[in-house]
Amino acid sequence: MKLNEFAGKLREVVPIGTVIDNPGGRTSEVTGFTDDRISYVRGSSTISVKLVDLHSAYESFRGKRVTSSELKELEPAVFDSSVRPAGHSCNCTFLFVALERAGLASSLAGSGVRGDPYSAVFIDR
Numbered sequence: 704m705k706l707n708e709f710a711g712k713l714r715e716v717v718p719i720g721t722v723i724d725n726p727g728g729r730t731s732e733v734t735g736f737t738d739d740r741i742s743y744v745r746g747s748s749t750i751s752v753k754l755v756d757l758h759s760a761y762e763s764f765r766g767k768r769v770t771s772s773e774l775k776e777l778e779p780a781v782f783d784s785s786v787r788p789a790g791h792s793c794n795c796t797f798l799f800v801a802l803e804r805a806g807l808a809s810s811l812a813g814s815g816v817r818g819d820p821y822s823a824v825f826i827d828r
Contacts (some may be wrong), residue, residue: 704765709758713741721801727815731797733799743757745793752794756781759799761807766827769794769812771819798824 707803714736717723721733725745735742742751760774762781774795775783784792799821802808809824 704758704762706755706758708716709761710754712805712807713757714799715756717741717801724767725790725793725796725800726821727796727810731793734814735808742795748793748795750791750793751771752791757794757798757801761802761825764825766825768822768824772820774798795799796807796821 707812717733719733719736723731723733723743724763724813729746731743731745733743735751739755740751740753741757742749744750756778760777764773771782771792773797777779780790782792782794783790796811797813799808799811802825803810803823807826807828811821811823813819813821815821822823
């Protein structure tokens, strides 16, 4: 799937104002959507992630089950909060939920803890 088609799907299913219940608690509210980024607020943090990075993760694991740990290994500067300034672990669950809403991922599995990370199957479309 090309980046522009991927971005269009996300724009449809998580437009500005969308509130997402996070599996670990709280919510994320989409606050911005540009040609290259999506921004959301979780708690008191505003998080911005490049669409190309989300697309790359989808393409890397398309047709496979992927865990949040694998996303962090693939691109720590995007998906791992221990990598500053840009990395954020919330991008993992945000991607899982957005892809599920777009019909590009299965429901979320796992409890989000060591030994049982969040995971989903990225559907090959």
